[in-house]
Amino acid sequence: MEGVLKDIQFSYQPYLLKFKFDAGTSRGVLKEKVSYILKAVSKHNPEVIGWGEAAPLSKLSIDDVHNFEEVLEGTVKKLSGMSVMDSESEVLEWVKTNISENFPSIHFAFETALLDLLHGGKKMIFDTPFFHSEKAMPINGLIWMGDREFMLDQIDKKLAEGYSCIKMKIGAIDFDQECDLLGYIRKRFGAEKVTLRVDANGAFSTKEALEKLKTLHEFDLHSIEQPIKQGQLPEMESLCRLSPLPIALDEELIGIHNFEEKRRLLETIRPQYIILKPTLLGGIGSSREWIGLAESMDIGWWMTSALESNIGLNAIAQFTSTYDIILPQGLGTGQLYHNNIDSPLRIEKGKIKYGIGKWGLEKKLA
Numbered sequence: 001m002e003g004v005l006k007d008i009q010f011s012y013q014p015y016l017l018k019f020k021f022d023a024g025t026s027r028g029v030l031k032e033k034v035s036y037i038l039k040a041v042s043k044h045n046p047e048v049i050g051w052g053e054a055a056p057l058s059k060l061s062i063d064d065v066h067n068f069e070e071v072l073e074g075t076v077k078k079l080s081g082m083s084v085m086d087s088e089s090e091v092l093e094w095v096k097t098n099i100s101e102n103f104p105s106i107h108f109a110f111e112t113a114l115l116d117l118l119h120g121g122k123k124m125i126f127d128t129p130f131f132h133s134e135k136a137m138p139i140n141g142l143i144w145m146g147d148r149e150f151m152l153d154q155i156d157k158k159l160a161e162g163y164s165c166i167k168m169k170i171g172a173i174d175f176d177q178e179c180d181l182l183g184y185i186r187k188r189f190g191a192e193k194v195t196l197r198v199d200a201n202g203a204f205s206t207k208e209a210l211e212k213l214k215t216l217h218e219f220d221l222h223s224i225e226q227p228i229k230q231g232q233l234p235e236m237e238s239l240c241r242l243s244p245l246p247i248a249l250d251e252e253l254i255g256i257h258n259f260e261e262k263r264r265l266l267e268t269i270r271p272q273y274i275i276l277k278p279t280l281l282g283g284i285g286s287s288r289e290w291i292g293l294a295e296s297m298d299i300g301w302w303m304t305s306a307l308e309s310n311i312g313l314n315a316i317a318q319f320t321s322t323y324d325i326i327l328p329q330g331l332g333t334g335q336l337y338h339n340n341i342d343s344p345l346r347i348e349k350g351k352i353k354y355g356i357g358k359w360g361l362e363k364k365l366a
Helices: 068-079 088-098 104-118 148-160 175-188 209-217 233-242 259-269 283-296 310-320
Strands: 008-025 028-042 045-054 141-143 165-169 195-199 223-225 247-249 273-276 300-303 345-348 351-354
Touching: 008 068, 008 104, 028 068, 028 104, 028 310, 045 104, 045 310, 068 104, 088 104, 088 283, 104 283, 104 310, 141 148, 148 165, 148 175, 165 175, 175 195, 175 209, 209 233, 233 247, 233 259, 259 283, 273 283, 283 300, 283 310, 300 310, 310 345, 310 351
Parallel strands: 141 165, 165 195, 195 223, 223 247, 247 273, 273 300
Antiparallel strands: 008 028, 028 045, 345 351
């Protein structure tokens, strides 16, 4: 059976990630997060290991369910012993066929572990110049929600670190104070120097949204992510049509797996941008469908991690690097945790790169 990954054994281990600070979101404050690290190994070559990560987000992922670990354990047992054709396209199709679309983070974990295994267990998910440390990608500096002083301190640090794109989460404090913070950045740096994005995470009501977008437009912003809650298609279509500020869909994409449903959503709303989080959207294969549809409609996009450890972040960064990247990506989350898994991923002057360094997987998961 030449060209086949034979008799693959899967296993997993929970891993508790601990934030360096209280990470404020529109859905509450995060102090720690559980990820499930997936291991794939062929009985015929046990020295080669592929790694993946299933990391559903609390109160956001469709697979944030009480019996998630039970489902993951059942999937691991069901699929252990099976064989997969030895090609990237066959791996993605195998995962799509064998794992329910209702568990997108498990999709992503199996895709990543099998692609890593396919490429020799070197943490190489895709063979690109990025993986070979030949090319870096621009990323945005993320400003977390919190009180004014906490957010101001983050802004100063990101600007000092050389980021040319800043993304600020809004909706946690008074809107006027948030506008003051945006004004603080704009007084120091014009739009030609620093790109500003904001993410409302659905915080605005449909009645107030357009007026707030007009106010935000005064700060020469690049875009706003998800100004109103997902599922309000007529209201979101109207906002995208009337807003002076470009709108990016984020949560709006979650839970939509069928290709035709994806197409209808984009054709109905006609956003200026979409945000892709493989953990939330069903992994690499599903994200590729979104990108293909968006590009066919002249809709821009960028990739964003979803608080994964460096295992998931590595896969997302390598996947992103298979495209010609111009816009800054949302891939700076590797610095969030006290106990992240050591990796060669590095951030320098607002860019992420695969540097020279060792992985600490075996040590952390011993």
